[in-house]
Amino acid sequence: GAVVSQHPSWVICKSGTSVKIECRSLDFQATTMFWYRQFPKQSLMLMATSNEGSKATYEQGVEKDKFLINHASLTLSTLTVTSAHPEDSSFYICSGVGLRVQYFGPGTRLTVL
Amino acid sequence: AQSVTQLGSHVSVSEGALVLLRCNYSSSVPPYLFWYVQYPNQGLQLLLKYTSAATLVKGINGFEAEFKKSETSFHLTKPSAHMSDAAEYFCAVISPLGGYQKVTFGTGTKLQVIP
Numbered sequence: 001g002a003v004v005s006q007h008p009s010w011v012i013c014k015s016g017t018s019v020k021i022e023c024r025s026l027d028f029q030a031t032t033m034f035w036y037r038q039f040p041k042q043s044l045m046l047m048a049t050s051n052e053g054s055k056a057t058y059e060q061g062v063e064k065d066k067f068l069i070n071h072a073s074l075t076l077s078t079l080t081v082t083s084a085h086p087e088d089s090s091f092y093i094c095s096g097v098g099l100r101v102q103y104f105g106p107g108t109r110l111t112v113l
Numbered sequence: 114a115q116s117v118t119q120l121g122s123h124v125s126v127s128e129g130a131l132v133l134l135r136c137n138y139s140s141s142v143p144p145y146l147f148w149y150v151q152y153p154n155q156g157l158q159l160l161l162k163y164t165s166a167a168t169l170v171k172g173i174n175g176f177e178a179e180f181k182k183s184e185t186s187f188h189l190t191k192p193s194a195h196m197s198d199a200a201e202y203f204c205a206v207i208s209p210l211g212g213y214q215k216v217t218f219g220t221g222t223k224l225q226v227i228p
Contacts, residue, residue, distance in 0.1 A: 104158070
């Protein structure tokens with residue numbers, strides 16, 4: 001199947017700093033990528049939909065100024081958590097759509113101290 | 114609107130026993146349905162998908178699921194559980210929305226396999 005990578009896989013940062021997470025589709029072009037957040041023992045919650053070359057569409061309750069998404073190419077989308085706080089600590093997962101199937105990255109564990 | 118309901122947040126089976134994970138969906142249009150598996154601290158791996166072809170879908174690792182429109186169900190089964198099947202399983206529904214697909218996940222079922 002198609003492969004999606006994320007970098008970094010694990011990041012620890014101080015409160016108030018910004019963290020960038022990259023999501024790459026390695027063997028297919030993803031005009032649409034999705035960003036999810038998963039809290040412990042919970043399901044994935046869609047944060048935003050990222051379309052190549054256009055602004056991301058955010059789900060209700062997700063602050064677009066805090067979670068900056070850029071989808072500059074067909075194989076790369078980035079999520080920047082700005083001024084991170086401990087409550088932003090979570091598992092962030094991206095996915096790319098290929099042939100009507102979502103292929104998920106391995107996730108990025110963010111811990112904000 | 115679309116949604117999926119997974120009955121049972123935790124399921125325990127003995128090694129070698131039948132695995133049955135339940136999923137019911139709600140969708141205003143013919144849905145695409147998926148089962149994903151998530152191992153600890155990892156992303157989601159696609160097990161199988163239903164996209165309006167055969168109603169009995171076979172996936173990886175010996176799993177299969179049957180789409181039953183009359184019951185709005187898409188239960189996941191495996192005849193004989195292995196220890197390596199212990200993981201969390203998510204049912205998901207997708208429908209075209211505005212030119213791109215938006216996935217709705219169930220709350221997940223954690224499968225425990227007892228030796």
